[in-house]
Amino acid sequence: MSIQVKYVLVFLLTLALVGGAFVVGLTTLRDRVLRNEAEAVADQVIAFRAWVAGTGMVWVDKLAKDFPDFLAERKCDDLTFYGKNPALATRELSTIANKTALRATYLVTSDEVRQPANQPDAFEKEAIANFKEDKKLKFIDGYTGNTYRYARPIFVKKSCLKCHGQPEDAPQAVIEKYGSEKAFGYKVGDVRGIVSVKLPALNWQGLLSIFANPIAIGLVVLAFLLNFMFTQKVIIKRLGSLTSDVTAIAKGKLSTPLNYTDPKKSNDEIDHAYHAVNLLKKSMVIIMKKLKKK
Numbered sequence: 001m002s003i004q005v006k007y008v009l010v011f012l013l014t015l016a017l018v019g020g021a022f023v024v025g026l027t028t029l030r031d032r033v034l035r036n037e038a039e040a041v042a043d044q045v046i047a048f049r050a051w052v053a054g055t056g057m058v059w060v061d062k063l064a065k066d067f068p069d070f071l072a073e074r075k076c077d078d079l080t081f082y083g084k085n086p087a088l089a090t091r092e093l094s095t096i097a098n099k100t101a102l103r104a105t106y107l108v109t110s111d112e113v114r115q116p117a118n119q120p121d122a123f124e125k126e127a128i129a130n131f132k133e134d135k136k137l138k139f140i141d142g143y144t145g146n147t148y149r150y151a152r153p154i155f156v157k158k159s160c161l162k163c164h165g166q167p168e169d170a171p172q173a174v175i176e177k178y179g180s181e182k183a184f185g186y187k188v189g190d191v192r193g194i195v196s197v198k199l200p201a202l203n204w205q206g207l208l209s210i211f212a213n214p215i216a217i218g219l220v221v222l223a224f225l226l227n228f229m230f231t232q233k234v235i236i237k238r239l240g241s242l243t244s245d246v247t248a249i250a251k252g253k254l255s256t257p258l259n260y261t262d263p264k265k266s267n268d269e270i271d272h273a274y275h276a277v278n279l280l281k282k283s284m285v286i287i288m289k290k291l292k293k294k
């Protein structure tokens with residue numbers, strides 16, 4: 001194999017390794033960006049729940065067509081108000097968000113759902129099981145197909161016990177609507193459920209396609225040409241003329257001029273090789289003279 005072929009192979013291998021490093025870096029970046037985005041969504045969901053919880057319930061005087069559920073009813077003069085507790089209000093908000101969202105969708109779910117629409121999928125069930133096993137886990141994330149998944153635990157606080165502790169303590173409306181079996185018997189600190197966020201993710205083909213643009217390809221071709229020209233000019237051409245010079249000297253043409261920079265002024269190894277050949281040539285001249293004298 002010529003140096004040029006070897007060099008091209010090394011170049012391609014280097015390119016593949018650098019490309020691999022890039023894809024690994026981009027994958028990490030993608031994971032971070034998606035996690036940040038999912039965290040922001042989960043923060044919003046938790047903040048919204050906290051806001052509703054802080055007001056007790058959200059009272060509305062009209063039940064929208066898609067959202068007929070309520071947990072309490074109050075009459076004021078000739079107006080009727082319907083109360084939506086945090087979980088209910090969050091579910092209704094998530095239904096709207098999931099219908100219109102361009103990216104993030106979310107669900108508050110549990111391994112013991114009161115509301116059938118909150119049913120967890122396989123990823124969510126596993127996340128809940130992991131949070132129950134390790135209470136210190138802050139979040140769990142991963143991918144199902146091309147979807148990024150993120151889950152954060154929701155713990156039971158004292159204020160939750162009214163509706164998730166013992167059924168006897170629960171408001172009548174909860175028992176009437178959801179029965180006295182579902183999602184009761186929790187203690188403070190238990191994992192009640194999770195906030196689950198879904199985001200569309202790039203797969204590795206998508207990541208690779210980032211490089212498939214004219215500028216990136218042009219830069220790689222430019223790098224290749226630069227390397228090719230460099231090896232041609234600095235190594236291969238000079239080795240070629242060194243070879244023909246040495247061949248000429250070997251054939252007796254001791255006057256062949258050797259073009260190189262003095263090693264004192266150059267760190268180039270080929271200049272050093274030239275210099276060695278020059279020394280050899282000079283010794284040959286001396287030996288020839290001595291031989292002629294004899």
Ligand code: HEC
Pocket residue numbers: 053069071085087088091108109110112113114115116118154155156157159160161162163164171174178183192193194
């Ligand atoms: C006023 C009663 C009430 C209180 C207080 C309450 N919840 Fe709930 N919770 C409900 C009801 C009712 C549902 C079902 C809502 C629906 O239909 O979507 C529910 C549902 C949930 C869900 C969704 C899973 C499911 O069962 O469908 C989670 C998670 C949850 N609650 C956590 C909590 C936590 C944590 C607290 C305390 C911070 C709390 N809840 C306080 C009544 C309550």
